[in-house]
Amino acid sequence: MKFMELWRISNKVYKEVSFQSIFALRGGASLPQKDKNVLQIAKRAETNTLISKILTTIFIVVFGLSVFIHSIAGYGAGASREFAMIGGATAFFAALLFLMAIMGLQVTTSLISSRILDVLGHLPLSRNEISRIALITFIRIFDIPLFVALVAFPIIYAIQSGSAVGSFISFIGIAVTEIFALTFTIGLARFFYSSVLRGGGRSKASTLLRFIFLIVWILPTLGVYLVINLAGQIATLFASMAQTLQISNYIVIIYPFSFSLLMSNFAFPGQLSNLTIGLSAAASVGYVILGAYCLKHIGASIRRVFSEAEEKAAMHAQIMEVSIQPSRSWLGIIRKDLRIASRSPAYASLFLLPAIQTVVLMLSFLSLGDISLNITIGILFGISFVSLMLPPTLLAIEGLASSYTRSLPLRRRTMIVAKAAVATLTYTLSLLILLIAAVFLRRNFSLILTFGAMHIFSIAAASMLVLSIFVKKLWEEGFAMGNIYARLGTFICILFPGVLMALAPLITASIVFFIASAQVIPVFFTVAFLEFGIMTIIVLRQ
Amino acid sequence: MEETAVIVEGLTVKYGSFVAVDNLSFAVNTGEIYGLLGPNGAGKTSTIKAIVGVLPPYSGKIQVYGKSLLEDEVAVKSMIGYVPEEVVLFDSLTPREFLEFIASVRGLKADIVSSRLEKLVDAFDIKKYFDTPIAALSMGNKQKVAVIAALIHEPKLLILDEPLVGLDARSSKILKELISYHAKRGGAVIFSTHIMEVAEKLCTKVGIINHGKLVGEGTVDELRRLVKSAEGSLEDIFLKVTEQETSLNEVIRALEEE
Numbered sequence: 059m060k061f062m063e064l065w066r067i068s069n070k071v072y073k074e075v076s077f078q079s080i081f082a083l084r085g086g087a088s089l090p091q092k093d094k095n096v097l098q099i100a101k102r103a104e105t106n107t108l109i110s111k112i113l114t115t116i117f118i119v120v121f122g123l124s125v126f127i128h129s130i131a132g133y134g135a136g137a138s139r140e141f142a143m144i145g146g147a148t149a150f151f152a153a154l155l156f157l158m159a160i161m162g163l164q165v166t167t168s169l170i171s172s173r174i175l176d177v178l179g180h181l182p183l184s185r186n187e188i189s190r191i192a193l194i195t196f197i198r199i200f201d202i203p204l205f206v207a208l209v210a211f212p213i214i215y216a217i218q219s220g221s222a223v224g225s226f227i228s229f230i231g232i233a234v235t236e237i238f239a240l241t242f243t244i245g246l247a248r249f250f251y252s253s254v255l256r257g258g259g260r261s262k263a264s265t266l267l268r269f270i271f272l273i274v275w276i277l278p279t280l281g282v283y284l285v286i287n288l289a290g291q292i293a294t295l296f297a298s299m300a301q302t303l304q305i306s307n308y309i310v311i312i313y314p315f316s317f318s319l320l321m322s323n324f325a326f327p328g329q330l331s332n333l334t335i336g337l338s339a340a341a342s343v344g345y346v347i348l349g350a351y352c353l354k355h356i357g358a359s360i361r362r363v364f365s366e367a368e369e370k371a372a373m374h375a376q377i378m379e380v381s382i383q384p385s386r387s388w389l390g391i392i393r394k395d396l397r398i399a400s401r402s403p404a405y406a407s408l409f410l411l412p413a414i415q416t417v418v419l420m421l422s423f424l425s426l427g428d429i430s431l432n433i434t435i436g437i438l439f440g441i442s443f444v445s446l447m448l449p450p451t452l453l454a455i456e457g458l459a460s461s462y463t464r465s466l467p468l469r470r471r472t473m474i475v476a477k478a479a480v481a482t483l484t485y486t487l488s489l490l491i492l493l494i495a496a497v498f499l500r501r502n503f504s505l506i507l508t509f510g511a512m513h514i515f516s517i518a519a520a521s522m523l524v525l526s527i528f529v530k531k532l533w534e535e536g537f538a539m540g541n542i543y544a545r546l547g548t549f550i551c552i553l554f555p556g557v558l559m560a561l562a563p564l565i566t567a568s569i570v571f572f573i574a575s576a577q578v579i580p581v582f583f584t585v586a587f588l589e590f591g592i593m594t595i596i597v598l599r600q
Numbered sequence: 601m602e603e604t605a606v607i608v609e610g611l612t613v614k615y616g617s618f619v620a621v622d623n624l625s626f627a628v629n630t631g632e633i634y635g636l637l638g639p640n641g642a643g644k645t646s647t648i649k650a651i652v653g654v655l656p657p658y659s660g661k662i663q664v665y666g667k668s669l670l671e672d673e674v675a676v677k678s679m680i681g682y683v684p685e686e687v688v689l690f691d692s693l694t695p696r697e698f699l700e701f702i703a704s705v706r707g708l709k710a711d712i713v714s715s716r717l718e719k720l721v722d723a724f725d726i727k728k729y730f731d732t733p734i735a736a737l738s739m740g741n742k743q744k745v746a747v748i749a750a751l752i753h754e755p756k757l758l759i760l761d762e763p764l765v766g767l768d769a770r771s772s773k774i775l776k777e778l779i780s781y782h783a784k785r786g787g788a789v790i791f792s793t794h795i796m797e798v799a800e801k802l803c804t805k806v807g808i809i810n811h812g813k814l815v816g817e818g819t820v821d822e823l824r825r826l827v828k829s830a831e832g833s834l835e836d837i838f839l840k841v842t843e844q845e846t847s848l849n850e851v852i853r854a855l856e857e858e
Contacts, residue, residue: 380721380730381714382700390704394693401692401733458688465652465684466705467677534656 064187068194071178073104075199111202118157118203119210126150126214140326143219144318147228151235151314154207158236161203162243185358193357196240208232219325227324227342231317234349238313241352244359310334316341387468391476398455405451412445412488417495431571431578434505435564438513442560445485445517446553449524452477453532460532470529470600478521478597485517509567512583516563519589522597524556529600559589603630603665605757605788606651611660613646613812620646622812624660628790628805630756633783635803636792637838643812644792645685648761651790652682664757678706681755683763685792687746691735695726695745698734699752706753713752720748723774740766747775758782758789764798776802796835808838 126146178188197204211232216225309315319338323330384390399405456463489510496503531552563585570581606628613621621643628634638644649655651662653673662669664676689698703713721727724744729737734745743766750758758779764772779789779802793799799806800820808816808823816823816837823837 380696380718380727381710382696382703382717383710384700384703384706384708384713387705387707390701393704394690394697394701397697398690398692457690459690461649461654462684462688464654465677465680465682466702467674468705469674 064190064194067178068191068198071191071195072198075195107199111200114161114200115203115206118154118161118207123150123210123214126211140322140329143325144315144322147215147231147318147321148314150211151231151317154211154232154235155239155242155314158200158203158207158239159242161200162240189357189360191357192360193353196244196356196360200240204236207236215321215325219321221321221325224321224324227317227321230346231314231321231342234317234345235314237349237353237356240356241359244356248359310337311341313341313345316345388472388476388479391473392480395452395455395477395480402455405455409448409484412441412448412484416441416488416491431505431567434509435568437506438510439561439564441488441510442485442513442517442520443557445481445488446520446524446556446560448481448484449477449521449556450528450549450553452480453525453528456532464533470526470533471597474522474525474529474597474600477525478518481521482514482518486514489514508579509582512579512586513560513563514586515583515590516560516586519586519593520556520559522593523559524552526593526597526600527552527555559593562589604628604663605630605632605665606634606790607661607663608647608651609661609663611647611650611662612658613643613650613655614658620812621650621657621809624809624812624814626807626814626817628757628788630786630788631783632805633779633789633791633803635799635806636790636809637794637796637799637806638792638809642809644809645761646812647809648682648685648759648790648792652680652759653677654684678753679756681750681753681758683743683746683750683760685761685765687739687742689734689742689745689749692733694731694733695737695748696730698745699749702749702752708753716754717748717752720751723778724748724771738766740768740771743767744771751778756787758787758791760789761792762794763791764793764795796838 126149178191183191208229212225212229215228216222219225310319316338319330319334320342323335323338385393399409489507492503492510493507495501496507563582566585567578567582570578604627608627609625611621611624612619624643624647626634636644636647646655650657650660651664651669653669653676662676664679667675667679669676690701693701699717703710721730724747726741726744726748729741734742737745743763747760747763750760760779763775767775776798779791783789783804791799791803803820805819806817806823807814820837
């Protein structure tokens with residue numbers, strides 16, 4: 059089959075994946091409730107996907123390039139310009155790899171869950187053609203970010219270094235990086251659907267496997283966080299690592315140093331030995347060949363993800379007994395949410411975000427002396443903002459089954475309390491991690507911990523507020539949560555009052571500090587506790 | 601003694617400007633199996649979703665065993681066991697975990713629910729899939745999980761939207777027996793199906809919906825009298841009442857002439 063024909067078919071698959079993402083938003087069977095016709099919804103789905111791609115592109119370009127620009131801006135401080143460029147380029151490749159991988163993980167879930175390749179399997183298409191359609195669809199989902207990353211960096215590199223050849227090598231390096239990211243994503247997805255998903259409930263081995271997998275899955279998330287928070291430090295680190303090249307040649311052959319070193323050779327000729335250049339060139343060629351090999355097999359891997367998921371998941375263990383252990387309804391909701399989250403990496407990583415953020419913040423503050431009230435408020439705002447992303451996620455877990463959930467004898471307040479408890483507990487865990495780190499590092503984090511502990515009330519109140527608004531929409535307007543993040547407008551509007559509520563004690567404390575600094579703690583506690591009290595009364599009346 | 605289990609009065613369900621259910625009224629008594637019939641898109645599922653509280657009605661009144669759905673939603677839902685037309689459950693959970701969640705929400709005790717569950721799981725033959733993610737189950741097995749979830753709390757009112765779709769012959773037979781047994785024990789059933797033979801054999805009363813309106817209601821004999829056909833099957837009655845008989849004959853003739 060000709061490429062154009064495959065392209066045309068992949069367009070249908072791509073549109074279906076987009077449609078399914080918004081279909082999940084509207085709760086399946088209640089789809090037509092607000093929309094006049096399906097064509098309108100399909101059109102909106104395409105627009106949503108486009109917006110999502112543009113946001114992804116901005117995210118990748120801004121954070122990816124910020125790493126590179128950081129290194130160039132600060133080259134005078136420690137490293138020479140060529141090593142700063144090597145460090146910056148290496149950091150950009152690494153950042154791009156992480157960013158593309160994390161975006162890929164989200165997309166793969168949508169692609170697999172759409173089960174669209176199942177439909178293709180019934181058409182008169184060869185396995186090879188289905189693989190190529192899968193690959194083209196996967197690339198189409200990413201097309202704008204892939205293309206922009208491919209073009210933006212070489213242009214900036216050419217401007218900064220003045221080397222056209224160096225810029226061209228960066229283009230190849232980025233292409234290889236993008237292929238590696240897609241391969242990594244598909245590899246993880248294949249492992250997940252073939253080995254993790256099949257482990258249902260009770261097997262300890264499956265539980266352990268799931269846990270290990272989630273850690274692996276979360277690594278790119280951690281990578282993104284490191285890129286965002288420690289861009290400057292990463293670039294400096296890579297630059298200093300590059301400088302050790304003069305001592306050791308082994309690092310030359312390691313991706314992505316091989317590319318950045320080769321680029322640098324054309325930008326700053328005569329600075330590196332022939333052996334170093336030769337080794338980096340050979341390694342780069344090797345990575346290009348490896349990239350080509352990966353590209354050739356990505357499509358087949360995507361196709362196999364479907365078949366393996368079916369085959370492995372269909373295997374069933376010997377069941378001895380069918381007893382169940384019901385709990386209180388709110389606990390039942392929490393158990394259900396945690397189980398679903400533990401099997402969906404996209405959700406599980408969000409659970410760990412506050413803890414990851416705490417670790418990142420802790421690393422950032424290692425260089426500081428005592429933590430002042432201003433810094434404390436900044437940190438608490440950061441952790442609480444990320445924690446508030448959790449309540450909508452916990453509702454999004456209901457997904458298409460939200461229609462079924464609404465048929466159950468469930469009070470709104472039960473659902474709100476259960477999910478708010480999980481969000482608050484996650485925030486509390488972040489503080490505990492900070493406490494452990496403080497003890498371990500022998501640092502005084504007492505201000506953060508004191509205010510953080512009081513802020514738990516505010517976080518619980520803000521979570522209840524956000525959840526109350528979402529649940530009202532879910533109950534009264536048939537608004538299924540699905541992938542709420544695709545509806546950024548609604549998402550932000552609902553999240554905003556919650557953020558304000560979480561912010562209220564922090565702002566009040568800042569103001570009181572200038573008027574009567576001794577009263578900061580009682581005022582902070584009063585505001586947070588009042589918020590909690592008011593929201594508890596409101597929720598319990600639902 | 602017969603009691604009114606469900607009262608639906610002047611129910612209207614709208615999707616934007618489209619009226620899916622138009623001023624519909626009917627009642628179901630205890631011990632009755634009420635068959636809700638109608639062509640595709642007639643408004644059966646919308647009616648059922650409104651009764652179970654999934655779709656907010658535009659107007660009208662719904663009462664289950666004397667309790668208003670609008671005023672006491674949780675109490676009404678506690679009395680209902682519901683099998684949706686499109687079985688969308690939590691795919692990543694196993695049937696065990698899903699039923700554990702349902703039992704928790706319904707406030708059931710472990711010892712009571714486990715013995716009941718054992719019987720249902722054996723009856724529907726899904727023990728071997730009990731720890732397999734729902735996503736990996738066939739459509740029929742998912743349907744069985746949904747049926748068990750609807751029966752686990754021994755509801756007073758069973759509402760089943762096309763429950764036989766995807767079920768194998770054995771499970772289908774068991775479900776039909778369970779429905780009859782439920783009605784005989786004094787429960788009530790609202791049951792939507794496209795299989796006329798099943799409706800004819802199982803339902804004690806039938807309501808035929810077309811374009812969101814109730815166009816015929818009664819026992820099969822009463823409906824026969826309505827369409828003035830002494831021997832017609834429920835399928836014939838259905839086609840007559842929904843005014844599809846003439847157009848159907850034309851379509852068949854056109855296909856035969858090809």
